[in-house]
Amino acid sequence: MSEKPLTSSVREYLSRRIIRELSEKRGRGTELISLYIPPGRRISEVMANLREEYGKASNIKSRTTRKNVQDAIVKVQQRLKLYDEAPENGLVIFCGAIPGETPGSENIEIHVIEPPEKITLSYYGCDDKFYVEPLKEMLEKKDKYLILSIDNSEATIAVASGRNIDIREELTSGVPGKTSKGGQSARRFERLREMELNDFYRRVAEDLNEVYLQNPDIKGLIVGGPGPTKEIFLDKDFIHYELRKKILVVVDTSYTGYQGIKEILEKASEKLQELEIIKERSLVNSFLKLLSTEPDKVVYGLKEVENAILSGRARLILFSEALDVFIVKIKCDNCGYETAEQHTFQETEILPAKLSSTPCPQCGSTSLRIVEKESLLDKYIEMASNKSVQLELISTATEEGMMLYKGFGGVIGMLK
Ligand SMILES: [Zn+2]
Numbered sequence: 001m002s003e004k005p006l007t008s009s010v011r012e013y014l015s016r017r018i019i020r021e022l023s024e025k026r027g028r029g030t031e032l033i034s035l036y037i038p039p040g041r042r043i044s045e046v047m048a049n050l051r052e053e054y055g056k057a058s059n060i061k062s063r064t065t066r067k068n069v070q071d072a073i074v075k076v077q078q079r080l081k082l083y084d085e086a087p088e089n090g091l092v093i094f095c096g097a098i099p100g101e102t103p104g105s106e107n108i109e110i111h112v113i114e115p116p117e118k119i120t121l122s123y124y125g126c127d128d129k130f131y132v133e134p135l136k137e138m139l140e141k142k143d144k145y146l147i148l149s150i151d152n153s154e155a156t157i158a159v160a161s162g163r164n165i166d167i168r169e170e171l172t173s174g175v176p177g178k179t180s181k182g183g184q185s186a187r188r189f190e191r192l193r194e195m196e197l198n199d200f201y202r203r204v205a206e207d208l209n210e211v212y213l214q215n216p217d218i219k220g221l222i223v224g225g226p227g228p229t230k231e232i233f234l235d236k237d238f239i240h241y242e243l244r245k246k247i248l249v250v251v252d253t254s255y256t257g258y259q260g261i262k263e264i265l266e267k268a269s270e271k272l273q274e275l276e277i278i279k280e281r282s283l284v285n286s287f288l289k290l291l292s293t294e295p296d297k298v299v300y301g302l303k304e305v306e307n308a309i310l311s312g313r314a315r316l317i318l319f320s321e322a323l324d325v326f327i328v329k330i331k332c333d334n335c336g337y338e339t340a341e342q343h344t345f346q347e348t349e350i351l352p353a354k355l356s357s358t359p360c361p362q363c364g365s366t367s368l369r370i371v372e373k374e375s376l377l378d379k380y381i382e383m384a385s386n387k388s389v390q391l392e393l394i395s396t397a398t399e400e401g402m403m404l405y406k407g408f409g410g411v412i413g414m415l416k
Pocket of ligand 1: 362
């Protein structure tokens with residue numbers, strides 16, 4: 001069975017989360033390594049640099065810091081041996097000793113990330129924190145949209161992401177207004193005007209298709225303009241069939257040109273947010289409808305949904321973003337007492353320190369420690385992916401999203 005690709009709601013969420021987690025990690029000393037390898041750079045060259053850095057590290061005064069830095073370098077080298085050359089978009093590696101419960105119990109963590117876009121940075125650095133900023137900027141980059149502003153006399157094509165507007169093409173139709181010049185018959189004039197407009201639409205569509213093919217990663221097409229031209233243009237069916245599927249919203253504006261593009265973005269952003277919300281709402285509502293009409297087609301609650309996925313009965317899982325917790329297994333080294341708790345990521349970071357002064361509820365000694373920590377969401381993502389089940393993350397911004405979280409334990413499933 002092929003693995004199900006992650007839905008965009010899950011992908012975006014995971015990117016945000018990994019950056020958040022990496023940026024919160026701190027080393028005891030200047031011993032966390034960040035390494036950015038751009039595409040095309042030879043791994044053998046990177047290895048040579050790392051050998052040099054290993055040598056330099058022998059001058060570090062603190063014995064633990066020295067050992068931790070050198071151990072981390074070795075770990076990075078081992079990982080790099082798996083590559084002949086940097087992957088298509090380059091490679092980013094974070095590695096270093098993250099302090100554990102007691103001094104000396106550091107754990108060397110390594111995070112290897114193949115960035116979603118090409119990196120240009122070539123960097124090696126050692127600090128008490130990971131250098132995540134370049135990656136963060138890339139991952140948090142706003143979605144890209146293709147924007148068309150059009151009326152009878154002109155058209156402007158732009159690619160926009162966040163506040164950034166990049167004007168790609170500006171075209172004019174050269175088509176005169178609706179009234180005919182003296183001497184021409186009204187019908188002949190109208191026919192000519194139609195033909196010229198049609199020709200204008202073709203040129204606009206050609207340019208639009210070209211900009212789209214150069215930017216296949218755009219999230220959608222947004223069309224706007226004063227009057228009915230935009231609808232007439234879209235009805236002509238001149239645009240690429242794949243781009244047609246990406247039309248998100250059509251909005252009315254007062255302006256054309258650059259002003260028109262800005263106006264479209266403003267009006268569309270409201271609608272786009274609505275679209276997200278509408279999507280979340282309708283997902284939860286389709287569950288509620290099933291629950292009342294065919295209750296044997298739905299499940300909810302962690303155990304039930306997990307069983308449905310593993311037995312291959314589930315087709316769609318809705319998971320609440322608010323349920324971003326870790327299942328932490330805690331054990332007492334003295335008497336063997338065991339318990340499992342749910343904690344947020346921030347809580348798990350301070351939990352070891354807290355446990356070191358918490359008496360065991362069974363024997364009273366302060367011997368509690370974490371033996372296992374697992375992200376609930378990761379577990380679900382893996383299960384859903386293995387079983388080819390669609391998994392969607394739902395925010396708590398809507399009433400339906402809150403209901404999912406509070407009323408159904410944060411996770412629901414619809415069955416085949
Ligand atoms: Zn105990």
